[in-house]
Amino acid sequence: MINVRGYAAANAKALLGPFKFERRELRAHDVLIDIIYSGVCHSDIHMARDEWGGSIYPLVPGHEIVGRVSRVGSDVKAFKVGDLAGVGVLVDSCRQCTSCKQGNEQYCEVHLVPTYSGLEMDMKTVTYGGYSTQIVTDENYVLHISDKLSLAGVAPLLCAGITTYSPLRHWKVGKGHKVGVVGLGGLGHMAVKFAASFGAEVTVLSTSDSKQNDAKKLGAHHFVNTKDDAAMKKARNSFDFLLNTVSAPHNINALISxxxxxxxxxxxxxxxxxxxxxxxxxISKRKTIAGSMIGGLRETQEMLDYCADKNIVSDVEVIAMKDINEAYERMIKGDVRYRFVIDIATL
Amino acid sequence: MINVRGYAAANAKALLGPFKFERRELRAHDVLIDIIYSGVCHSDIHMARDEWGGSIYPLVPGHEIVGRVSRVGSDVKAFKVGDLAGVGVLVDSCRQCTSCKQGNEQYCEVHLVPTYSGLEMDMKTVTYGGYSTQIVTDENYVLHISDKLSLAGVAPLLCAGITTYSPLRHWKVGKGHKVGVVGLGGLGHMAVKFAASFGAEVTVLSTSDSKQNDAKKLGAHHFVNTKDDAAMKKARNSFDFLLNTVSAPHNINALISxxxxxxxxxxxxxxxxxxxxxxxxxISKRKTIAGSMIGGLRETQEMLDYCADKNIVSDVEVIAMKDINEAYERMIKGDVRYRFVIDIATL
Known part of the structure; x- marks a missing residue:
């Protein structure tokens, strides 16, 4: 077994604090990654606090992981020691169902193994995330990371990046489309970058005028404050797509209009x-609401390669591990532009 | 002006009763239709009782109209006296917007003129529906009706038919698809006929086991009682499409599963x-909810021609005009298989 240090929540009410645990010894296709940065996703808060139900404690969050390969299993072909490597939201799946075979492992029809607070395919072993010094992951669920980009800015691509990239690609969003990005947080700021990069005309929709300047800097062409009734009325029937990144209860009917x-x-x-x-x-205008969840491994690699090519990273604020609880409080207030990333050297 | 007899609701609480009113004198492109049958749609009840808001009284319902042309305007090209003709849910639209130009008049972006309880393009003249002896309609919003089919069974095609045909065509439903039809009423029974005719594997989902035999007779391959937890669990993740015809509040999350x-x-x-x-x-499986409303004129004609070719009509119970209020009560209880049609000769 491999001894690892991390930060964990002991239960739904606890702050995160130091935690020692073990990772499995490498199997033939496993890669050991020394973690350099771990992004802080809003779902880390939901999970640490069991707000969606089903959290398993002690819970080590973190599914936006970048690091360097320090050891490989006997049959590993895709990575060698010293390679940069990334791990996102999932670390295994059945590999047999239609979705897995199509490269849509995120929609695995049998069992999806989340990077933390889930069960491995053996349905017993609990997974622990990236707020930790090392992770052991099957090479098929590890991504290649370019050395061209800022590593801290790459970490959030593994969740915030692919979560917005995948639907924009799936629905073929690009030139000639008017796209609204609802909410300008970790997901939203990546959605703006990608949608603009794909050639769409991008509007940020936010409850906060303070985001207006940032929206433009990130590449948005327009801004609508969703609390401004006149602006909302003017924007009616104008968008081909809305990418809705809001994770709090809100009025979706006003957005559909x-x-x-x-x-x-x-x-x-x-x-x-x-x-x-x-x-x-x-019904009145044949409109659609759809859901989309992260992306498959192949598409995540495609996104990372696209970002390396186009020089796209997340806007981040690097924090020390000990500041994680304060970071959570700031995220809840929307006080982060636009993603916290933990420097794992501080652990 | 043309003197017309009909049945109207005087207000949201009133029963329908005899009503005399005038239709406009024929314009150059107008067709005068002597109405033979008028189907009774569930929305007639919602509108007569102002359950959706915005009803205009006195209100003459009816937007599933078949009859025979008795007079034509000076420039009418598409119809001649003696032709069978149909009028559906809309009788005019702006004719200029993108949707109108694409033949999707039902999604007109300027103003849609409903067949009853709406305003003409002049935004003043109130429209009156098919529970009446005659209607005057612009030839561009009139359909050709085949003499091969039972006329009474054709009337509901103008709303129940096109409302189910259009989305099945838009989403290209056919061979290799598993389709669930939720609710077996006026819309549902047409959805079953069309989906089966297009080659899909069709399941009826209903709260009532009493519909099971009918479902099979109409062409469905399977039946699921949505109150049967075990059957619902077994059906999880199995449908490519659900066509949801239910117009009462219900649990859509159970259906999405x-x-x-x-x-x-x-x-x-x-x-x-x-x-x-x-x-x-x-989100968890990239699922979609969409709305769809009737169909455009071109598509409605295509549907009527398809029905003539495939010998598809609605299953109807023909009633006398005076029995309309009782028919409404029976519809609310689901006691009709599957559409009431008014014999206008009884008016």
């Missing part, structure tokens, strides 16, 4: 409460 | 109350 005929709102933020849906708002 | 990865639920019934939506149910 902003879609054009045949328009689609893609949900990537998970509200812990059900939302209220007016069916007539969908 | 029945969709496969990338599956789509299409809403065609309009619940008067908002529905409760679990976003995680959409």
């Amino acid at each position: 902003l879609l054009k005929v045949n328009g689609t709102m893609i949900m990537v933020g998970i509200s812990p409460e059900d939302l209220s849906l007016s069916v007539s708002g969908l | 029945l969709l496969k990865v990338n599956g789509t639920m299409i809403m065609v019934g309009i619940s008067p109350e908002d529905l409760s939506l679990s976003v995680s149910g959409l």
Whole structure:
């Protein structure tokens, strides 16, 4: 076994604190990664506090992991010692179902193994995330990371990046499309960068005017304050797509009214409460609401390669491990531009 | 002006009763149709009782109209006296917007003129529907009706038919697809006929076991009682499409759980109350909810021609005009298989 240091929540009410645990000894296809940075995703907070239900304690969060390979299993082909490597939201899946075979492992129809607070395919072994010094992962679920980009800025691509990249690609968003990004946080700021990079005309929709300047700097062409009734009325029936990154309860019917005929709102933020849906708002102009979750391994690699090519990274604030609880409080207040990333050397 | 007899509701609480009113004198492109049958749609009840808001009284319902042309305007090209003709849910639109130009007049972005209880393009003249002896309609919004089919069975095609045909065509439903039809009423029974005719494997989902035999007779291959927890559990992740015809509040999250990865639920019934939506149910398998409303004129004609070719009509119970209020009560109880049609000769 491999001894690892990390930070864990002991239960739903506890702050995160130091935690020692063991990773499995390397199997033939495993890679040992010395973690350099671990991004802090809003879902880490939901999970640490069991806000979606099903959290397993002690819980080591973190699924935006970049580091360097320090050891490889006997049959590993894709990585060698010294390579930069990334691990995202999932570390295994059944590999047999239609979704897995299509490279959509995130929609595995048998069992998806999340990077933390989930069970391995043996349905017994608990997984622990990236707020830790090392991780052992099967090479098929490890990504190659370019050395061209800022490593800290790359970490959030593993979740915030792929979560927004995948639906924009799936729905073929690009030139000629008007796209609204709802919410300008960790996911939203990546959505703006990708949508603009793909050639779409991008509007940020936010409850906070303070985000307006940032929206433009990130590449957005327009800004709408969703609390401004006149601006919302003016924006009606104008968007081909809305990428909705809000993970709190909110009025989706007002957003649906902003879609054009045949328009689609893609949900990537998970509200812990059900939302209220007016069916007539969908029917009257053949509108659609869809959900999308991260992306498959192949698509995640494609996204990382695209980012290396286009020089796209997340805007980050690097923190020390000991500051994680304060970072959570700031995230809840929306006080981060736009992603905290833990420098694991501080652990 | 043309003197017409009909049945109207005087206000939201009133029963329908005899009503005399005038239709406009024929314009150059107008057709005068002597109405033979008028189908009774569930939305007639919602509108007569102002359950969706915005009803205009006195209100003459009816938007599933078949009859025979008795007079034509000076420039009418598409119809001649003696032709069978149909009028559906809309009788005019702006004719200039993108949707109109694409033949999707039902999604007109300027103003849609409903067949009854709406305003003409002049934004003043109130429209009156098919529970009446005659109607005057612009030839561009009139359909050709084959003499091969039972006329009474054709009337409901103008709303129930096109409302289910259009989304099945738009989403290219056919061979190799598993399709669930939720609710077996006026819309549902047409959805079963069309989906089966297009080659899909069709399941009826209903709260009532009494519909099981009918489902099979209409062409469905399977039946699931949505109150049967074990059957619902077994059906999870199995449908490519659900066509949801229910117009009362119901649990859509339970239905979404029945969709496969990338599956789509299409809403065609309009619940008067908002529905409760679990976003995680959409996200975890990239599922979609969409709305669809009737169809355009071109597509409605295509549907009528398809029905003539495949010998598809609605299953109807023909009633006398005076029995309309009793028919409404029976519809609310689900006691009709599957559409009432008014014999206008009884008016």
